[in-house]
Amino acid sequence: MEKSKVYFTDMRVTLRENLPQKLHRLLKTAGIGNIDFEKRFAAIKIHFGEPGNLAFLRPNYAKVVADTVRELGGKPFLTDCNTLYVGGRKNALDHLDSANENGFSPMTTGCQLIIADGLKGTDEELVPVEGGEYVKEAKIGRAVMDADVVISLSHFKVHEATGIGGALKNIGMGCGSRVGKMEMHSSGKPHVDQSLCVGCGSCQRNCAHSAITIADRKASIDHSKCVGCGRCIGACPRDAVLPASDESNDILNKKIVEYSWAVLHNRPQFHISLVVDVSPNCDCHAENDLPIVPNVGMFASFDPVALDLACARAVNSQPVIPGSLLDQSDRSCGDYFTALHPTTNWKVMIQHGVKMGLGSSDYELIRV
Structure with a gap:
C-alpha cells in the first residue's frame, strides 16, 4: 500500500515570496487542484478564536485557502459550530461577533462566514457512523454536511x-453541534445551576421528553426521563443548564x-495545519500562554491522520522555549504533550483514526 503524503514548508521567506504566497504554493504542490471544485460549495473548517486569545490563525491564512478554492472554480465559506461552554461563541450571533473582533470577515478573507449549526447550535444533521465504537449517530452542523467539499485549516497546538489539537480535533469536535459536543464530552446528562436559573421556562418548552419541571422559579431535570439531547443547553438564556463533562x-x-x-x-477533502504559536492549551481559552516551541511551519495532506502525526512529531523534535510552561514541566516521559497534560494520550486519536479508515500512520514527509 502506498504511503500517505504529507507536504511541509517552513516559515522562512524570501524577497520574492511571502508567507501567504508560500502557503498557496504548498497547497498547489500538495495537490489541492486534484479536487473538482467547479461550482461546488467548499466548507473551510477553522477556529475563529475565543476573544482574548491571540494564538488563533490569522485571517490572512484563511484568505489564501479561500482564494485558492475560488481560483479552482469553487464556492468557499469559512465555518465553525457553536461551543458547548459559555463564552464568546455560544450562539451564532456572538460567534460571528467574535470572529469579526478577531479579524474574520468577507472583506479580510474573501468569502462568507457561516456558523454551521445555526443560531442556537441546534441546526444539525444526524449522520450514521458505520463501525463506530462509541458513536452510532453523529450530530453534525448542517452547513458542513450541505457542503460538497471539506477543507480543514487547523492551528496545531x-x-x-485530547493531548493535541490538530486536523481531527478541528473536524470532529469542531463540526459537532452543541448536542454533538455534549455527546463527545459527556457520558452523563445536563443539570441546572440553581443559582443562575430564573425559571423562565425556555428549557422546559424545548424539552421533548417532559424531563424538566419548574418549581419556585427554578428548573430541575429528571434524569430518568432525560435522553441527553442537550436542547435545553442551547435554549437557556442565562447559561444555567450545564453539560456533564465526565468522559x-x-x-x-x-x-x-x-x-x-x-x-x-466518502467526501472530497483536504487538510492544512499550521504549526505556529504552539500554545499549551486550546484556542477556546480566552487567553493564550507563551508558545512552548519555536514556529515549525505549514503542513498539508489528503490524510488527516498522517497530518496530525507528522505535526506532533515535528513539535516533539523542537527545542523548548525558555520560560514556557513546557520548560517548567517534567519532560522525562519524552513527549511534550504528555508532559504538559499527563492524563492525555494523543496517540489514541491516531490509532483510532487508522482503525476507522480515516488515514494511515505510514507516511512520506515531502519538503516544499
Whole structure:
C-alpha cells in the first residue's frame, strides 16, 4: 500500500515570496487542484478564536485557502459550530461577533462566514457512523454536511483534554453541534445551576421528553426521563443548564475520531495545519500562554491522520522555549504533550483514526 503524503514548508521567506504566497504554493504542490471544485460549495473548517486569545490563525491564512478554492472554480465559506461552554461563541450571533473582533470577515478573507449549526447550535444533521465504537449517530452542523467539499485549516497546538489539537480535533469536535459536543464530552446528562436559573421556562418548552419541571422559579431535570439531547443547553438564556463533562480522555479522543468519520466519509477533502504559536492549551481559552516551541511551519495532506502525526512529531523534535510552561514541566516521559497534560494520550486519536479508515500512520514527509 502506498504511503500517505504529507507536504511541509517552513516559515522562512524570501524577497520574492511571502508567507501567504508560500502557503498557496504548498497547497498547489500538495495537490489541492486534484479536487473538482467547479461550482461546488467548499466548507473551510477553522477556529475563529475565543476573544482574548491571540494564538488563533490569522485571517490572512484563511484568505489564501479561500482564494485558492475560488481560483479552482469553487464556492468557499469559512465555518465553525457553536461551543458547548459559555463564552464568546455560544450562539451564532456572538460567534460571528467574535470572529469579526478577531479579524474574520468577507472583506479580510474573501468569502462568507457561516456558523454551521445555526443560531442556537441546534441546526444539525444526524449522520450514521458505520463501525463506530462509541458513536452510532453523529450530530453534525448542517452547513458542513450541505457542503460538497471539506477543507480543514487547523492551528496545531497542545490540548488539555485530547493531548493535541490538530486536523481531527478541528473536524470532529469542531463540526459537532452543541448536542454533538455534549455527546463527545459527556457520558452523563445536563443539570441546572440553581443559582443562575430564573425559571423562565425556555428549557422546559424545548424539552421533548417532559424531563424538566419548574418549581419556585427554578428548573430541575429528571434524569430518568432525560435522553441527553442537550436542547435545553442551547435554549437557556442565562447559561444555567450545564453539560456533564465526565468522559475519559481516551474515549473523548475516540469519539472525536468517529465524529470526524461522519464528516469526512466518502467526501472530497483536504487538510492544512499550521504549526505556529504552539500554545499549551486550546484556542477556546480566552487567553493564550507563551508558545512552548519555536514556529515549525505549514503542513498539508489528503490524510488527516498522517497530518496530525507528522505535526506532533515535528513539535516533539523542537527545542523548548525558555520560560514556557513546557520548560517548567517534567519532560522525562519524552513527549511534550504528555508532559504538559499527563492524563492525555494523543496517540489514541491516531490509532483510532487508522482503525476507522480515516488515514494511515505510514507516511512520506515531502519538503516544499
